[in-house]
Amino acid sequence: MSTDRIITLHGEDELVQRAGHLFLASREEFLVAAADLMTWSAGVNAAFREGKRPRVVPGLTMRKLYSRRALADPESLRRLRRIAASGIEVRISDGPIAREAIVIDRRTAILAGAPVRGVRAYTVVHTPEVVEGVRSLFRATWEGATGLADCAAPPPALTDRARAILRTLAAGHTDEAGARLLGVSLRTYRRRVAELMAALGAGSRFQAGLLARGLLDGEAGPDGPR
Known part of the structure; x- marks a missing residue:
């Protein structure tokens, strides 16, 4: 053209x-x-x-x-x-x-x-x-x-569990909804979110959600998510 x-x-x-x-x-x-x-x-x-x-x-x-x-x-x-x-x-x-x-x-x-x-x-x-x-x-x-x-270091390697949590954060789910989706207790879910936020260097849930979208997008190839 x-x-x-x-x-x-x-x-x-x-x-x-x-x-x-x-x-x-x-x-x-x-x-x-x-x-x-x-x-x-x-x-x-x-x-x-x-x-x-x-x-x-x-x-x-x-x-x-x-x-x-x-x-x-x-x-x-x-x-x-x-x-x-x-x-x-x-x-x-x-x-x-x-x-x-x-x-x-x-x-x-x-x-x-x-x-x-x-x-x-x-x-x-x-x-x-x-x-x-x-x-x-x-x-x-x-x-x-x-x-x-x-940006002193590359993002951490993501486990399947971390990806699942990132998807709930990127989607904006409440802690209660995220825990139900992952089939874990609310206490366990919040603990895992806190651990993931620390690994990502996120200072808030909002920032973690933005980082989640970037990281999950980064795992997508030309034909969609791997």
């Missing part, structure tokens, strides 16, 4: 070949929203390498926003810290990322689709109203996100 203001590209190679110059042309603002480190890294890095341009240039604001899927393991955390050390601002959203996107200089938005047989479609949009809408969504999520320095 192609119009003057909307172009759909298929796969990272075509993204770099036909849109790589847009990455290199960024001068004021380069915003990235992604569920994890895989969606954009290969294409963006290839474009900057081919253009022989450093990612961080004077006067350019670079911000990268990820869901907690990006903290899936120690190596991912190390990669994020290297990104932050290069001068790029990095934040982590407790909830899922509504739309994986790149916004360049308030003029261009690139939206990533879900992989189909291992290949993503990327939609390049130049329509001002759409670009501003994507940018506004990014800014709202960014403001509520956590700085990387406050």
